[in-house]
Amino acid sequence: MVKLTVDLVEGAMQYTNPLKDRELDLRGYKVPAIENLGSTLDQFDCIDFTDNEIRKLDNFPLLKRLKALIVTSNKVIRIGEDIVSSLPNLETLILTDNNIAELKDLDPLVPLSKLTFLSLVRCPVTLKMNYRLYVIGRLPQLRFLDFKRITLAERKQARSFVKHLAPVTKTDTISDINNSKSAGVKTFVPGAPVGKKTTDENTDNVALSKPLEKTSSSEQPLPREFPQATLHPGVKRVIMSGGNSQDLNAIQDAIKRAKTMDEVERLHHMLSSGQYAGFAAHWHKQQQSQQQQ
Known part of the structure; x- marks a missing residue:
């Protein structure tokens, strides 16, 4: 089984995808865990982990630029509770064809206030009763769930549904994250000098401390998974014809x-x-x- 080493990350295909975003292609390496992404120096808008063996979505460094994460066809069963402190600006999360089985396993996504597109297609959790109402109620900022636009009727039903649920309890809430920074907890920042204290250069995380607000009715383009590029040696490469x-x-x-x-x-x-x-x-x-x- 291949480890996600610094050399592998630095040698992986990098390109500008059809959405004009910088993408890192880590497809098909069969890596079991996420690690060493600090070597990316936070230079990518999208990272594609399709067709690996990842079981837990965690261990990310602070990646403020990252907007899209594609983890299709893995073995993810859990999402790290501190994901919001590492990926505060995540907008698109593709978890198609994974092993997430319980509704409560999705609760770590609640603090991701910018998350508007989520796919859990072919995950066991989608078979749970009231699955869509639970997810929409817990994540009111979502616009698309499983490639289907969330309707106003669904939002109204979801609000009524979650009123009867216990509030999400997390050991790592937004306030905990802010308090940990003020308490001097060390956070790895890609590109920062080793051995020196780092401070936020902007106020990107300020919005995370605010309550989740209802999204506007204006439509946004549907996020997409992106084309394949380089795969692990021995895996057949897909040749793309593309389009305009x-x-x-x-x-x-x-x-x-x-x-x-x-x-x-x-x-x-x-x-x-x-x-x-x-x-x-x-x-x-x-x-x-x-x-x-």
């Missing part, structure tokens, strides 16, 4: 309008594999045909 910005916008619109989970997964597979060239023309033709009918 119109194709990207069209497939995004198609995902938002999809009526079944099978259709969502089919479109999502096209996007993640890069095989969507010419999709815009096909989609517009299909829309015109439906309007004529």
